[in-house]
Amino acid sequence: MKKLCLCLALASLLGLGGQAFALIGTADVVPAATLLLPYFEVNTNDLNGNNTLFSINNASDAAVLTHVTVWSDQSIPVLDFDVYLTGYDVQTINLRDVLVNGNLPRTASTGQDPSGSAINAGISPRGSFSPLPAGDINYPGCSGTLPYTNPALNAAFRAHLLAILQGNASPTFGLCYGSKTKDGVLRGYVTVDTVSNCNVLFPSQQGPGQYLTVLTNENTLWGDYFYVNSTENFAQGDTLVHVESCGPAVNNRPGSQYTTCFVPGDHTFYGRYNTATAADSREPLPTTMGARYLNGGGFTGGTDFLVWREGGTQTTAVGYSCSNQGPSWYQLGSTQIVVFDETEQVVTPENCPSGFDCGIDISIPNEANRVDIGTDIPTPFNFGWVYLNLQNSCPTCVSSVYGDDDAQMWLVTVMDASGRFSVGFSGVAFDNANTPVVGLIPQ
Numbered sequence: 001m002k003k004l005c006l007c008l009a010l011a012s013l014l015g016l017g018g019q020a021f022a023l024i025g026t027a028d029v030v031p032a033a034t035l036l037l038p039y040f041e042v043n044t045n046d047l048n049g050n051n052t053l054f055s056i057n058n059a060s061d062a063a064v065l066t067h068v069t070v071w072s073d074q075s076i077p078v079l080d081f082d083v084y085l086t087g088y089d090v091q092t093i094n095l096r097d098v099l100v101n102g103n104l105p106r107t108a109s110t111g112q113d114p115s116g117s118a119i120n121a122g123i124s125p126r127g128s129f130s131p132l133p134a135g136d137i138n139y140p141g142c143s144g145t146l147p148y149t150n151p152a153l154n155a156a157f158r159a160h161l162l163a164i165l166q167g168n169a170s171p172t173f174g175l176c177y178g179s180k181t182k183d184g185v186l187r188g189y190v191t192v193d194t195v196s197n198c199n200v201l202f203p204s205q206q207g208p209g210q211y212l213t214v215l216t217n218e219n220t221l222w223g224d225y226f227y228v229n230s231t232e233n234f235a236q237g238d239t240l241v242h243v244e245s246c247g248p249a250v251n252n253r254p255g256s257q258y259t260t261c262f263v264p265g266d267h268t269f270y271g272r273y274n275t276a277t278a279a280d281s282r283e284p285l286p287t288t289m290g291a292r293y294l295n296g297g298g299f300t301g302g303t304d305f306l307v308w309r310e311g312g313t314q315t316t317a318v319g320y321s322c323s324n325q326g327p328s329w330y331q332l333g334s335t336q337i338v339v340f341d342e343t344e345q346v347v348t349p350e351n352c353p354s355g356f357d358c359g360i361d362i363s364i365p366n367e368a369n370r371v372d373i374g375t376d377i378p379t380p381f382n383f384g385w386v387y388l389n390l391q392n393s394c395p396t397c398v399s400s401v402y403g404d405d406d407a408q409m410w411l412v413t414v415m416d417a418s419g420r421f422s423v424g425f426s427g428v429a430f431d432n433a434n435t436p437v438v439g440l441i442p443q
Contacts, residue, residue, distance in 0.1 A: 058088055326366070
């Protein structure tokens with residue numbers, strides 16, 4: 001069943017009495033139950049090279065427990081950990097510190113905090129605007145886990161992560177998990193979910209008694225991220241992708257007041273992992289987006305697109321033989337990618353500017369990608385915009401779960417003039433996976 005549920009979410013932000021109205025299925029920045037960092041890079045060869053930082057923020061005066069999952073760029077979960085937030089709390093996570101140094105955020109719910117619920121004290125201080133009992137909670141399953149003792153990741157596991165997130169074979173398992181760049185740069189994406197208890201589960205594990213049993217519908221999270229490169233003297237950032245739940249509140253906890261908006265067969269954010277039952281209640285992202293590019297003027301460094309795509313399924317979210325280029329779904333295809341200049345000229349094989357090769361296939365093959373405009377997406381124009389319809393079908397990806405090719409995506413634009421300035425922002429969504437774009441731009 002394809003539908004857009006026009007439900008309004010009501011959330012009080014920081015005691016200001018304001019209301020955040022959310023349209024389920026629309027890419028809006030409002031408190032959500034899941035956050036997506038669509039792409040990260042960590043340069044292990046240069047301590048001042050590319051690094052990624054992001055924050056997890058709590059918009060409620062009530063405490064919330066979150067579960068963070070780090071995925072390879074080929075959609076395989078490789079690391080997970082819990083972050084506890086008191087009311088109105090914020091945690092900043094430095095991915096170099098996590099993946100290279102093995103340090104995880106030190107947080108603790110009431111039962112693991114020596115200072116208990118004392119105001120402004122302890123491992124996870126509770127502020128005066130976070131009243132008890134909801135402002136500080138003792139979550140199940142956290143004893144013996146939180147707070148983490150750093151380095152929480154031992155040397156062998158760090159070596160495993162440093163290998164697989166750049167496409168080398170795991171020194172422990174001999175399997176591959178990510179694209180074979182082998183250049184010392186770790187790549188992937190991150191999800192953050194509200195959960196009911198501490199756990200060691202991946203979101204791809206949604207069978208009986210697994211991730212769905214701990215996933216909650218608390219639309220209280222918000223956050224942002226930064227790409228920092230001190231060597232090149234630039235940084236870019238934007239808000240994280242906010243994915244709202246349209247499910248009922250759980251155990252009277254803060255969050256959505258909906259009855260569920262989705263039925264089996266509808267696209268949801270995690271639906272590819274639960275056989276399209278819609279049990280995760282997360283709204284779907286777009287299948288088609290657009291963004292401008294600048295490859296001249298002040299932006300001498302040009303434009304890159306950072307593209308997240310919905311790729312594999314539960315069966316492909318595991319390591320694979322390194323003799324293969326990628327998982328069984330690799331490479332991901334697309335329906336239509338059109339490059340325009342600022343006078344609406346189009347780059348296609350049928351309408352190719354003189355002296356330019358327009359026959360180059362455009363490949364955005366992985367689940368998390370950095371795409372150079374001018375090289376990976378060829379264009380003879382210095383200024384313009386790109387239309388990306390990334391609906392795709394394959395025997396072992398999202399189309400095998402839903403029976404259609406309406407795969408989700410997200411697009412971020414980063415532009416820079418190295419050593420001078422840089423900007424980053426999200427593209428514009430033209431649809432969502434339950435109301436997908438139908439048809440093509442005429443050529």
